[in-house]
Amino acid sequence: MFKKNESEKNHHNLIALESIIRTIREEEDLDFLIKKVINYLHSEFDCCLIWVCLYDRLGNKIVGKGGITPNGEISALKQKFTINNGDILEQVLTERKVIKVSDLRAEKQVGEWIKIAQTYQIQGTIFFPIHYKEKCFGIALMGSQEWGSSLESEEKALLSLIWGELGQTLQKIEKEWQQQQVKRPDEPILSLLSKLGKLTTLDRRLETVAEITHKFLQPSRTNIYWYYPNGRYFWRRASNHQVIVEWSDFKRPASGITLQDLGQFYNVLLAGQIVCIGEYDASVDSDITHRLIQQIRASSILAAPIILEDELLGFIAVEEQHNRSWQDDEKNYLQGVGQLLALTSPLSEMEDKIRQAKLDQTLTAGITRAIYGDDDWHKTLETTAEKISQRLGAKYFMLAVCNRGQFEVVYQHHSTDTQIVTSSLPPLSKEDITLLEQNSGVVGIENCLESHILGAWQEE
Template identity: 40%
Template sequence: MGQPKAPTKFDKQVVALGRILQTLRELEDLEPLIEAVLEYVSAEFEYPFLWIGLYDRVNHQLQGQGGRSAAPIRLMHQMISLSPGDLMEQVVIQQRPLAVPDLRAESRAGTWAPIAEQQNIQGTLLFPIRHRHTCLGVMLLATEQWGMSPSASQRAVLALVLGALAEALYLHEQNQQQLKLKRADQPLLSLLEALEPLTHLEDRLKTVVQITHQFIAPSRTNIYWFAPQERFFWHRVAYHRTRPTIHTIESHPADSRIEVSQVKGFYQSLQANQLVVIGEAQTSLNTTVTSLLMQQLRARSLIAAPIRFQSELLGFISVEGEQARIWTEAERNYLQAAARLVGLAMPTAEMEAKVEEVKANQVLTATVSRSIHSHEDWRKTLDLCAKELCPRLQADQLMVLLYNSELAGFELCYYSRTQVSRFARTPWPPLSDVDWQMLERSQDAICIEDLEDELKLLAWQPILAEMKARSLIVCNVSMGHAPEGLLIVSSRHAHSWNQLDRSLVQVVSQQVGLILHQWQLQRQVSQQIQLYQTMQWGLQTIQRTFQLDQLEQGTLEYIAKLLRVPLIGLISWVADQPEARITCTVIKEKSFDLVTTATIPVASDAIVSWALQTEGLLPLTLEDLPDNSRQWLRAPTGSKLLAMALKTAPEHTCNAVLILADQSDRRWSEYHLNALTLLANQLAWSRRHLGLVEMLLIQRESLEALNWYKQKRFGEVHRLIEHSVRRLNELSVQKSTPSSPQYQQVLRQLGSLLTTLAPILKHEDWQLHSEYETTPLASLLNRLMERARTAIERQQLWAKVHNDNNLTIGGDIPKIEFILYELMAAACDRSAVGGRIDIWCRPHNRDWIEVAITDSGIIDDALIEELHSGRPEDLLAPSQLEDPPGLHFAICQALMQKMGGELNLFKLDDGRVLSRVILPIAHKNPARRVQIDGPTSKPFSRRQGR
């Protein structure tokens, strides 16, 4: 067996490398690890100067851990800060080795520059100690030779050794963190064991504070309790250095009180069940709140955890540090858990108080429910709710808002106070979409502790501030649905509402929702009844009103009363006429007016033309109108207008427009618009109906008069022609020649007859034509007696004319003659055989003469009555004036009225019938004739008989 070979240099290096790697795997402490690496590098590499520094990531600096050098160096165990751009920072950031030929000449050497001059360090290698992608430190290898740099194999060995060192350093760091890490489970278990035998709240609070202080070790540990009515936190338990101190709300130090108004952000975080952490370079609050809170607590770092019971904030537990401190995750978790344990560990006395409060709320709810179902007057019921609810909640007022779909907003329908704000009398502005969705989706009452600090109900905040409602509970009466109404309980001071308060308001609001729903149904029924009454009134008006002016005035007055408008008017015109007028008005306020004397151009006036082009109602404002329309319509600035053309059918001609005006704050409800449309349509059809009836009646009376007159005229023509023909026959029998005087006289009579017929054919084809003529009264009466001779002789009557007046009659003489003959013929027809007829004449005044015919005939009293009162309003009712002789009397009466005279029949006391006509006396200027005014003379008495 041969002798073993002596180990080579390479073998020695491998052995040394294996040994150092084994050493680094086995060592756990920091100093032996560093020392083993320095010893290995010093023995294996020709670098007289070595240094190792570990990187502090928090402070961005290198902590010297030791080294090797010929002379002592002060930086071996000192902290070296890294400056931007220097060599050490470059190696730490880039995590790559860096070779420097001469460290003395390097401007980026930083702290190492004077040491390099002192130690004559030239060739330098900076090698990072890194674990994966994390730099844990730097090793500096230096020599006095310029530009000396390790070979590739040396670099590989260094990388291997320093990588093993980095792995050992990483494990060491993890072990140290585990040793330093606080665990919250053990102190929490200790806290639970300590709380279990305790029954009083003060004892539990002291125990929590003591164990918390021992675990977290802050400067102070405190518990603050919340006073919801006064809205401040008071110092209940304090722990500082020695032992806990218990305070009551009366005995707590006055300067330790924390007002919510001063730390609103802190209070809101606690209400949201959030942990408040203030430490070194960290805070969960804004700067202003943090500064005020820390100044009051006289601390620089803080953890505060809310103490809650049944979702209500009772207070908070806090740990405070007099110096800036970074709070660990375990400390935060522990304090939050301890605060929850305090809330869960509320003593039995507190629970019993809550139970009694719940019972009281149940009694109050039952009382309100019974009152809701027993009282018919919903306002009295809400008064009772306010009386019971406000003292219980320590509130000032209760209000109920009702949603108005027509206005797309809420209206105040109930207010517990007698004096209502001026803003509360008008519809409230619409809510934002966010607020609307909050009211619609919320399954609980919405609480606002201080309106000045909230963005909720932002559109209503001016109104609520005017009503001195600073703190609110708002509840939708239809929970989970679009709000039909809202119940609001408010206080004039900032107020904290607990869960029981919210639950009570929620239950009452659901009961109030039943009232509002019932009230809305009653209002809808009332509107339907009123609308039905409006329809009924309109139909009755059509049936009972036969005068157009009465119909228009009555309808406008009813609309003004129903809609409560200060102005309403009717613009009407005759078809095919260019101008219209205001024919009917109802004005109730002096600031509104319609100029009835103004003429309105139909084609160019804005209101008329716009209304004619619009189907239905046309809403306007006064500012929409041009100046020509404002000349006849006067109203305050901003007035609201409604216009509607009275149309009956597209093919019918429209000749009227209805106009309404009201103040600028008027809002037309759907009910009022429907009622107005209904009444306007009824008025349009009624006007058309009455217009058609009036037109047809006028045409009928005109044609009746024309037919009567032509019949009488042709009867007279027939009589005269018959007389002339008879005379011609007599002359032919006598064999008279055409040139004889008798023959010529007959021809002249026929020619005169044809002359009198010419005006009738020319002017009176479809209507009567009036010509002013004069004739002596005596001649008129003689012609009357001549025409009536046949009738007088047939009845063997005694007839006499009593006339002592030598007067001339002026007027439409042919028609007057036929009127007198009609009366005379009727008197003859109704007289008994052998009876008597008298014709009396006497002056009525200087321009009129009275001609009266008396007879002893029999006449229907109903005929005389209708002749005095006129035709019945019911055109389909039987009438004495529909058939002769009543029809002829009515025609003669109408003709006399057109001439300004009179015609009437009377029945005298002795049974005789008096037919009286007042005829016009000839006048130089007929237009200036005195009218028949004042009391007419009484009918002839019995003494005016035979």
């Protein structure tokens, strides 16, 4: 269909082919290289439309690099084209196969290209993938004003050679560029080691890690999520943004990610593995991936666990708003940072326990003084309830006294939005009475809705 089959030019054709192959393999200027390929195709093939484009993975678009048209106007060939689900451009990119169209003007699955085809009366068209192995770098289009899109074996072999060589060269160019962009994780890790030892609180350490990590990996956002076992979810404790959820507010569902939303993501982290959701791969299944990226509002996520003695304390996540291919050095760095945070967390935990012990000592002394120094029993209860509620972050405090097997509410302390008990408490079950009589310590209930302990009082 396209080949200029002139026997007297066979020798010239071989020389031109050798020249263009050498150019493809040796030329480092990509724009100049593509221009040379287009000129070669124009001289060797009888077609009036040639277009070469590259795939922009981050923007999920096709970027035109030029070509030829019947009237010489190529501005339309250098614009960006949107890739729509199921259209021919997407099929060529994903399936890496040649697609033939007999009449481009009437083809509905070419998106914006139908207007160009109608403008230049392009009918017979062939779309070629420019790829290397499993990775597609772009698309080449060759079109004619004649109907049909057949290729002879010689044409197929020649075009396959040209686009195969170009795909291999693009792979080499991308690999060299990636090597130039390779990050050195040792520098930020050493910086973290020197800074973390000087910081006295866990929150300051987490903020420093988020800041340095964000500067090194340069994602859209960097967040550190901490696990709150009582609420069974992770709350965002540190970020490169300064909009951080305070400890007093972290029980609000909107401030964290529940285990139900994480699903398999949680299991992967618990196993000590890094989670990668990016352009080419995902460590978790598609359903979990979809829910997670909606929850975090990111297209690509790289997360590393923070594990101490088989306990998942939290995870550090770098989040990208666009599709991003995470590199091995980025994964190794983030996993190292997660391990570093795990090593420093016991120091912070010890400091927190010491501070809490001092606060508890002050609390106990305050309650003791209230009991022995205040003749007003109601005032003593009020002081005690306020201090205990403040210490535990509780919204409701109730004191019930057992009188002949019946519990009577003698005092209640509550926040403004908490309901109070207005009627007498119903009798407890024999099991609950036995539990309270035999237990001299504290009886803890993690979730009243899921526990049968003190079940008779739940509705109250």
